[in-house]
Amino acid sequence: MAALAIAVVVSQFRTAYVERELSVKNQTEHFVKAMEAHVLYSIQSVDLSLIGFANAIKVLTAQQRHSPETMSELLSSRGSSFNSEYWISFLDAKGNAVATSTGNNITGTQYGDRDYFKAHLDVAMRGKLFIGEPSIGRRSSQKLFFLSRRVESAKGEFLGVIVAPLNVSRYVTVFENSRFNSDISIALVHGGGKVIARVPNFEESFAKDLGPTALFDNVRIASSGTYKVVSSIDNIARVFSYRVFDNLPLIIAVGSNDAESARLLQQNYLIAGAGLIMLLILMAGAGHFSLRTYTRQEERELRYRALYAASREMEQKLLANEEERKKNEESMKLAALLFQNSGEGMMVTDADGRILTVNPAFSLLSGYTEKELIGHRGYELTTSRQDINFFIRMFESIAQTGQWEGELWHQHKDGEEYLVAMRFNTVYDELGNPFRYVALLSDITKKKASEELIWRQANFDALTGLPNRRMFHEHLRQEMKKTDRSHLPMALVFMDLDHFKEINDTLGHDKGDLLLKEVANRLSSSVRGTDTVARLGGDEFTIILSELRNASDVVRTAQEILKQMSTPFNLGSAGDKHVAHISSSIGITLYPEDGADAETLIKNADQAMYAAKQQGRNRFNYFAPFMQEATRVRMTLVNELREAVNHDELRILFQPIIDLASGKICKAEALVRWQHPVRGLLNPAEFISIAESSGMIVGIGDWVFKQAAREVQKLQALGLPDFQVSVNKSAWQFRDDGSNYQQWLDFLQELHLNANSIIIEVTENLLLDTANAVSERMLAFQHAHMQISLDDFGTGYCSVAFLKRFDIDYIKIDPTFVSNLSEGTDGVVLCEAIIAMAHKLNIKVIAEGIETPQQLAALTAAGCDLGQGYLFSKPISGEELEKQIKNEQSPVNNSLDIHRTTCE
Numbered sequence: 045m046a047a048l049a050i051a052v053v054v055s056q057f058r059t060a061y062v063e064r065e066l067s068v069k070n071q072t073e074h075f076v077k078a079m080e081a082h083v084l085y086s087i088q089s090v091d092l093s094l095i096g097f098a099n100a101i102k103v104l105t106a107q108q109r110h111s112p113e114t115m116s117e118l119l120s121s122r123g124s125s126f127n128s129e130y131w132i133s134f135l136d137a138k139g140n141a142v143a144t145s146t147g148n149n150i151t152g153t154q155y156g157d158r159d160y161f162k163a164h165l166d167v168a169m170r171g172k173l174f175i176g177e178p179s180i181g182r183r184s185s186q187k188l189f190f191l192s193r194r195v196e197s198a199k200g201e202f203l204g205v206i207v208a209p210l211n212v213s214r215y216v217t218v219f220e221n222s223r224f225n226s227d228i229s230i231a232l233v234h235g236g237g238k239v240i241a242r243v244p245n246f247e248e249s250f251a252k253d254l255g256p257t258a259l260f261d262n263v264r265i266a267s268s269g270t271y272k273v274v275s276s277i278d279n280i281a282r283v284f285s286y287r288v289f290d291n292l293p294l295i296i297a298v299g300s301n302d303a304e305s306a307r308l309l310q311q312n313y314l315i316a317g318a319g320l321i322m323l324l325i326l327m328a329g330a331g332h333f334s335l336r337t338y339t340r341q342e343e344r345e346l347r348y349r350a351l352y353a354a355s356r357e358m359e360q361k362l363l364a365n366e367e368e369r370k371k372n373e374e375s376m377k378l379a380a381l382l383f384q385n386s387g388e389g390m391m392v393t394d395a396d397g398r399i400l401t402v403n404p405a406f407s408l409l410s411g412y413t414e415k416e417l418i419g420h421r422g423y424e425l426t427t428s429r430q431d432i433n434f435f436i437r438m439f440e441s442i443a444q445t446g447q448w449e450g451e452l453w454h455q456h457k458d459g460e461e462y463l464v465a466m467r468f469n470t471v472y473d474e475l476g477n478p479f480r481y482v483a484l485l486s487d488i489t490k491k492k493a494s495e496e497l498i499w500r501q502a503n504f505d506a507l508t509g510l511p512n513r514r515m516f517h518e519h520l521r522q523e524m525k526k527t528d529r530s531h532l533p534m535a536l537v538f539m540d541l542d543h544f545k546e547i548n549d550t551l552g553h554d555k556g557d558l559l560l561k562e563v564a565n566r567l568s569s570s571v572r573g574t575d576t577v578a579r580l581g582g583d584e585f586t587i588i589l590s591e592l593r594n595a596s597d598v599v600r601t602a603q604e605i606l607k608q609m610s611t612p613f614n615l616g617s618a619g620d621k622h623v624a625h626i627s628s629s630i631g632i633t634l635y636p637e638d639g640a641d642a643e644t645l646i647k648n649a650d651q652a653m654y655a656a657k658q659q660g661r662n663r664f665n666y667f668a669p670f671m672q673e674a675t676r677v678r679m680t681l682v683n684e685l686r687e688a689v690n691h692d693e694l695r696i697l698f699q700p701i702i703d704l705a706s707g708k709i710c711k712a713e714a715l716v717r718w719q720h721p722v723r724g725l726l727n728p729a730e731f732i733s734i735a736e737s738s739g740m741i742v743g744i745g746d747w748v749f750k751q752a753a754r755e756v757q758k759l760q761a762l763g764l765p766d767f768q769v770s771v772n773k774s775a776w777q778f779r780d781d782g783s784n785y786q787q788w789l790d791f792l793q794e795l796h797l798n799a800n801s802i803i804i805e806v807t808e809n810l811l812l813d814t815a816n817a818v819s820e821r822m823l824a825f826q827h828a829h830m831q832i833s834l835d836d837f838g839t840g841y842c843s844v845a846f847l848k849r850f851d852i853d854y855i856k857i858d859p860t861f862v863s864n865l866s867e868g869t870d871g872v873v874l875c876e877a878i879i880a881m882a883h884k885l886n887i888k889v890i891a892e893g894i895e896t897p898q899q900l901a902a903l904t905a906a907g908c909d910l911g912q913g914y915l916f917s918k919p920i921s922g923e924e925l926e927k928q929i930k931n932e933q934s935p936v937n938n939s940l941d942i943h944r945t946t947c948e
């Protein structure tokens with residue numbers, strides 16, 4: 045039992061001892077934490093002010109930085125954010141005080157010897173907080189320690205130190221209030237060894253060097269810990285817990301005196317040694333002690349818990365603030381980084397618009413260094429392209445909204461002008477007055493140029509530089525609106541060059557381009573500067589004659605354009621003379637008379653132009669409503685003709701050509717007809733021009749050629765191996781790429797026909813118009829041994845030289861000459877002359893439109909070789925032709941009879 049009792053007592057004693065030790069340790073450790081939290085919190089809030097001021101000073105001019113008034117104003121401007129426990133001073137790069145937030149005059153006081161000033165001379169301190177050793181203030185005589193930061197320019201140049209001396213008494217008060225037990229000591233110690241604040245015995249301990257004490261022996265081993273030592277300050281044995289602040293040269297040490305506990309502990313030992321009798325009492329005493337110890341423990345625990353809760357709260361607050369501080373610091377760093385490294389130019393000016401700082405991108409943009417720009421006004425960089433009103437509007441916007449955004453021209457240091465996109469923002473002070481202006485700029489010269497290029501490409505014709513169709517439509521709508529307001533009429537002139545395709549074909553596309561450019565120039569100079577000349581495409585141009593005061597102006601302009609277009613164009617250079625002759629056809633519509641909307645107006649002008657073409661070109665035409673009807677009819681006909689080709693409504697007829705010497709049919713001209721379902725049989729005059737303008741002529745021409753070839757095959761098979769059929773080939777077919785020429789030859793081969801079974805009939809004008817491409821095609825036909833016949837001879841201006849040049853086989857005297865053939869008239873003389881000339885050139889002559897025996901007689905007398913006309917036969921079907929030829933081959937021959945009768 046005794047053994048048991050002793051074991052219980054020892055165990056109890058041990059438990060109490062361990063508990064006490066643990067509780068003292070816990071208590072000091074928690075104190076340490078709480079105090080550290082408090083100190084950190086206070087330092088952090090001061091440091092935030094330091095960072096803010098360091099950044100503010102950065103953008104000041106040197107003059108402002110050295111001005112005690114300016115600096116004092118700046119430093120005291122945030123007076124509300126700190127109280128008398130600390131103040132903020134700025135020391136210049138030599139350690140001389142410039143100004144302080146208290147407003148006291150400290151200018152010139154030297155602080156160059158202070159540890160914090162010396163520390164900041166080293167660039168390694170950039171962006172770091174330095175805590176200086178505690179000392180007595182040089183002017184305030186207060187017990188202080190110092191928080192400080194290096195101040196640099198944007199380029200990293202050392203400008204001085206911003207320092208916050210902190211009165212340590214604030215810590216003394218806090219520490220004192222936190223002590224619930226006079227045994228407890230709390231000390232904040234600088235990493236260099238000196239005591240910043242300590243309770244108790246603050247006065248004696250301030251700035252005392254603890255470097256050689258047990259505290260630093262322990263600090264050198266670990267950043268936190270607990271040890272027991274007799275204090276060198278008050279000679280009391282304490283359990284000390286300490287902790288070195290993270291990243292700061294500060295240590296907090298809390299000591300707890302456990303003398304009373306030690307005394308009670310000793311009692312326990314005595315009782316344990318008094319013997320068994322006393323065992324129960326001892327046990328009770330131990331219990332009592334235990335109870336008392338517990339009670340005191342509980343008390344302490346409660347106070348500790350309260351303190352711990354407060355410290356946790358403080359810790360959490362601190363953590364939150366620390367996070368905020370870190371965030372602030374981060375965003376400031378980020379802002380500084382952005383400022384330095386941004387590709388966008390940045391400029392900060394003071395409230396008067398004087399440049400305080402610019403970033404490297406701005407220097408790159410402007411060509412000026414920051415140094416060269418500081419003190420100047422932002423607008424000095426702009427060019428005269430902006431007028432005073434531009435700046436007035438800009439300043440108004442800034443004054444009203446604090447912002448401005450827009451584009452303006454700047455001039456680079458080298459003189460070159462560049463366009464910038466600029467955003468202006470105002471930074472206000474606490475009173476809401478503009479404090480700084482921040483401008484962000486980027487060079488958009490190239491972007492603008494390419495946007496402009498895209499815009500030009502979308503709105504202007506690349507060849508002539510005139511507005512294109514799109515731009516024209518826009519102008520037209522605007523002008524129509526103007527007319528609606530002014531009630532002054534407006535005319536739309538639609539001009540299309542005549543036979544421009546032939547310029548391309550004969551002179552080449554490049555010369556065609558040159559001509560179009562020159563046309564654009566001539567048009568522009570034929571109208572007023574306010575009129576719009578546009579190129580719709582190809583050889584189509586439009587002119588808007590706006591706000592016409594006089595109706596005759598339109599006629600005069602149209603006439604001037606006709607004149608300008610028919611004046612020869614010199615398209616060559618000095619050594620290469622190319623003169624092109626052309627003309628134009630013009631259609632005119634008036635707004636609002638001829639159309640209420642742009643589309644109608646253009647469509648009607650086009651119709652009027654088309655009518656001018658139909659009437660023979662080189663003329664102008666006003667739009668008239670009947671043209672709409674004509675257009676409608678034309679469109680219907682185009683559609684019907686398309687159907688006609690598909691529905692086999694085309695017919696081919698043959699008009700016999702008679703050898704006047706023998707009176708026999710030796711050739712025939714193939715003539716196309718359209719068996720219209722409603723209108724009956726139509727002559728080519730009624731649909732060929734439609735076929736040409738719609739491009740259907742090519743297909744129709746091929747079809748005619750094949751029908752003619754098949755017929756020749758049949759006729760030759762009748763025993764006339766030299767029989768020939770002529771087919772008309774329009775200028776359109778020649779203008780076409782001519783690719784079907786080889787197909788025609790292939791087709792003849794398929795039918796086992798010689799190429800000269802077919803005669804190609806062309807008109808005089810084709811020869812006149814052609815030079816290269818068309819003549820090549822003509823020669824190609826001849827090369828393949830097809831013969832060429834020149835239709836309508838005498839109606840045009842074909843010269844003898846052309847006849848030779850194209851090696852023409854036949855000329856056909858136009859029916860107008862033949863109808864004039866009565867004895868003694870000019871007609872006879874003309875026919876005789878044509879025939880004589882043709883024979884001289886080895887060309888045979890076919891007279892067309894012979895209707896009377898007299899005509900036949902005159903032509904035969906003049907030596908004409910061949911003839912066709914109603915006197916012999918109307919155009920007839922292939923079968924009828926075959927029949928006639930068969931008839932001829934029989935003993936009774938009607939044609940010959942006619943011939944004989946006539947000749948007799």
Ligand SMILES: Nc1nc2c(ncn2[C@@H]2O[C@H](COP(=O)(O)OP(=O)(O)OP(=O)(O)O)[C@@H](O)[C@H]2O)c(=O)[nH]1
Binds near residue numbers: 552553554581
């Ligand atoms: N050189 C050149 N030719 C072009 C250009 N654009 C279109 N053309 C040609 O211009 C010609 C326009 O022909 P059209 O107006 O249809 O006919 P045209 O020969 O003038 O005859 P009409 O208008 O009936 O008198 C076509 O041959 C086009 O290939 C261009 O930019 N340069």
